[in-house]
Amino acid sequence: MGEFDAAGEVVSGALLGRAVESHRGEAGHGGHGGICLNCGTTLTGPYCHRCGQAGHVHRTIGAIWHEILHGVVHFEGKLWNTLPMLFFRPGELTRRYIHGERARFVSPMAMFLFSVFSMFAVLQIMGISPPAEVGTVAQFEQGLTFARQNTESAIADARESRAKAAPGSERAQKLDKRIAGLERDLDELEKVPLSLSRASGKGLNFKTGWKRIDKGIEKANRNPGLALYKLQTNSYKFSWALIPLSIPFVWLLFFWKRRYKGYDHAVFVTYSLAFNSILFILLTIAGGLGLPNDAIAIAAMTITPVHIFFQMKGAYRLRGWSALLRTFVLLHFIAFILVLFGLLLLGLGLLG
Structure with a gap:
């Protein structure tokens, strides 16, 4: 499900970016003539000069996917004009946008929204996103205790097998390496404080005098x-x-x-x-x-x-x-x- 969620983040970012992106200067569809279906103004070009709506409107399922595809991949072609300059000529991109070249490039805010949503989508795909389920201090302590006990048990089993292995054999050497690795793991686990309050002495148990903040601190400590x-x-x-x-x-x-x-x-x-x-x-x-x-x-x-x-x-x-x-x-x-x-x-x- 993480991959589907991540894809959703990218699409959402692109569509949000598209929502704040200017449509001026982009290629339109349809010819001259007719009336605007939005405000009723007589059309003199592909767009209504009064409200800006395109003269030709889609009414098919395929049009929905077309709009999503344009939002994600194109920004009507602007993305491919913007990205190379953002990487290799950022000063020129910034200056040209400031001084009026708006139709050629993705706007700063649209670019920002697209990049931020894409960033968190990648984090989700790579497994670095916030956990879907979070535990309490008690659950953390229980898990840490279980990990220590499990490691100690694994060391005892490995030592028992080592005692039965022939001295100098390949099996004995492998077991020695395994025991050494498990002992290192146990040392690291022993360094982890059993609870956050013990690690900091008082934990987050301090008062600010502001009830809402103090309540939040209490929840964070718990x-x-x-x-x-x-x-x-x-x-x-x-x-x-x-x-x-x-x-x-x-x-x-x-x-x-x-x-x-x-x-x-x-x-x-x-x-x-x-x-x-x-x-x-x-x-x-x-x-x-x-x-x-x-x-x-x-x-x-x-x-x-x-x-x-x-x-x-x-x-x-x-x-x-x-x-x-x-x-x-x-x-x-x-x-x-x-x-x-x-x-x-x-x-x-x-x-x-």
């Missing part, structure tokens, strides 16, 4: 699994909050330059977030295919700053040193933005 589930799902639902959180910090980099407007910064931020969502997808897939974690970490820490540098340099027409300095400052801002976003998610989880 069922940390559910708290984690809420945190993960809220990061998905409220990922759009990264846009308004980021815009003021980008504005600070240019506040004395009046030719740059708030809209320009919003386009820059939204395209950048869309790129990083797609990058996360690619790195997640690469990890699933066996790429070492060190290589993934290096790619993540390298590609994002380089992309921000070139996007900023091209979008704002900056000199190299100026773009580099602003990129350095923005990377520090991003760390603060992520802290704010984490606090927002934590607050929403406790209030929820």
